[in-house]
Amino acid sequence: MPAPSFSSTPSSSRSADQFTELIIQPSIESSAKKSTTPSTGPLSSPSSVRAPRPLADGAFPIRWGALQYNNKRLSDAHYYMKHKRTTGKTKKSWIWDHGANIESENEQYWLCRRCHETGSDCSTIFKYNGNSAIAYHLKHKHGISEDGEVPQHIRVSNPWDRSKKANSFGPLRTPIAGEGYRQQYLDWVVAHDYDLEPKLGCFMMDNAQDNDRAVLQLATRFGFDPDWRRLRCSGHVINLVVKAILYGKGVSKAERQLQCCNDQESFSIWRQRGVIGKVHNIVRYITRSDQRRQHFETLQAEALQDDELFSLQLIKDGGIRWNSTFSMLERALKLRNAIELFCAQWERDADYDLSQDFLKRSDWEEIQRFVALLKPFKDATLELEGHAIHGNYGALWQALEMMDILDGLLQEEKAAVAADPRSYSNYYVAGLDQLSPVKIFLGTRC
Known part of the structure; x- marks a missing residue:
């Protein structure tokens, strides 16, 4: 059977198997477009194309032309391929379950899979020199930690969710009186935006009178005893x-x-x-x-x-x-x-x-x-x-x-x-x- 050839045929007419091969090694596509004649070199062998796949961390379909880092396009970006001798000797970090290890101009980068799939490219590429910044991004942007998804009761909705809920809450009625504004804001933040009403417990704050008034407002709105829910910080009490x-x-x-x-x-x-x-x-x-x-x-x-x-x-x-x-x-x-x-x-x-x-x-x-x-x-x-x-x-x-x-x-x-x-x-x-x-x-x- 003759070896398959790569031509300038549109990607829509390619088979799913060929598309996967191009995702794993994007440089193949550019080299294949230069010639429409069958190639007998090592890149023309499907087995040789698929061989590096187990060595790429976090591989997934990537729009290579859209990748930028610090507003600069990553030229010649491709998957970073580990050497076979190093594969399996070190434990794979959990961050590679949520992003890809790519390389450009001899620099390694981590690309967030979730952000890339939703179209947010520029702010989700990190130069790979450690896991701390990447772990912070996953935790605060997507609610993901090394142990898995962060429980919902301690997660904070992202700005996009907040803006959608704010728009759905409806416009404020004018003229806005001080008490009416506070009541509407309380309903929006506690009841609609963060859905905190079923999670309200005790309030640990210092002895400022503003805190007393805030707890009283919440108690009036949600029907609890402010004296039982109002706690004081022990360090602040000692200070007084x-x-x-x-x-x-x-x-x-x-x-x-x-x-x-x-x-x-x-x-x-x-x-x-x-x-x-x-x-x-x-x-x-x-x-x-x-x-x-x-x-x-x-x-x-x-x-x-x-x-x-x-x-x-x-x-x-x-x-x-x-x-x-x-x-x-x-x-x-x-x-x-x-x-x-x-x-x-x-x-x-x-x-x-x-x-x-x-x-x-x-x-x-x-x-x-x-x-x-x-x-x-x-x-x-x-x-x-x-x-x-x-x-x-x-x-x-x-x-x-x-x-x-x-x-x-x-x-x-x-x-x-x-x-x-x-x-x-x-x-x-x-x-x-x-x-x-x-x-x-x-x-x-x-």
């Missing part, structure tokens, strides 16, 4: 409690004042916050000058006999953020001797009168109480980080147990203040007095 201990009333006012004041005013505002403000001013005064920092390091070496660690740096707090404030106080205790030496050797200059922030023995005792009280809060924040998907960190039972422990610590400290109020500064008592409404909140929410 500790800020009440550290700063008492007027935290927001102090933050606004610090945003628009000069250096002298800033030192004065912080000094009004009690012993924490004094430590803040001392640390800021030392660290704002290279000469003072070097002098402080020298004083640490002199205090070596009393300080276990003498090469530590002072830690500046990040404004009114309790975790950085705790770190600043904890480090100040370790460097107490060096700080006292620095203050003892300080000479008045035109920059700032640091003597107003010198720490007395009672101040250091107060700092020790702060650190001892806040250490469990820091540990609790770290313990509750996470989503409890793999392990216990962040689990609801753990948050409830931790809040109960912290509430007990606060009650013990408050009793100590009531028993011996003179041993605590007025500032410290003012901070603990803010805990009564927060304590009620801790007992009912996690």
Whole structure:
């Protein structure tokens, strides 16, 4: 039987077998069109054409002339054919089940099968230098992961689906009142676009009033109890409690004042916050000058006999953020001797009168109480980080147990203040007095 020949006959008249051969090796078509005479070379043998097929990853019908990468046409694009000796030695990646491995000008590319079949060519070709970008595309564009299709209840519809549903929802009635617009938008997003109504559960948000109003709107629309569905973030609750201990009333006012004041005013505002403000001013005064920092390091070496660690740096707090404030106080205790030496050797200059922030023995005792009280809060924040998907960190039972422990610590400290109020500064008592409404909140929410 003579070998089959390739000619310039239109593709519609070719057999399905010949079409498959041209898809697998597109260069055959161009070479076949150059001559209408039968070819006796190796490419004319059907067996030789089909032989590389098992070596091509993700082969499917491709419109080779439409392939572009970064708005540049991929010239001479063809399937990347692995060498026979490498086939079967390495495990095939799951991404090749959803795309083709093509080659152009000695560069390998991955072509998304789903996007290509729907006509989206330019944005669905990735230069193959790893799987991360390809896996991200498959997951967020098509809902496909290594384990298969992403479950429908956690998938988000693509923009095309959203636009179709928005058009089917109908035009907004004018004039648009604020309440009417919110109600129509709620119906569209929750009920029509994402179909979230049967999946609505509890709402984990911080304590902003806007979040309360949002949950109330949803509760009115879908008929559930907002008090039972409204949950608070445990980390945010801890933040509110500790800020009440550290700063008492007027935290927001102090933050606004610090945003628009000069250096002298800033030192004065912080000094009004009690012993924490004094430590803040001392640390800021030392660290704002290279000469003072070097002098402080020298004083640490002199205090070596009393300080276990003498090469530590002072830690500046990040404004009114309790975790950085705790770190600043904890480090100040370790460097107490060096700080006292620095203050003892300080000479008045035109920059700032640091003597107003010198720490007395009672101040250091107060700092020790702060650190001892806040250490469990820091540990609790770290313990509750996470989503409890793999392990216990962040689990609801753990948050409830931790809040109960912290509430007990606060009650013990408050009793100590009531028993011996003179041993605590007025500032410290003012901070603990803010805990009564927060304590009620801790007992009912996690």
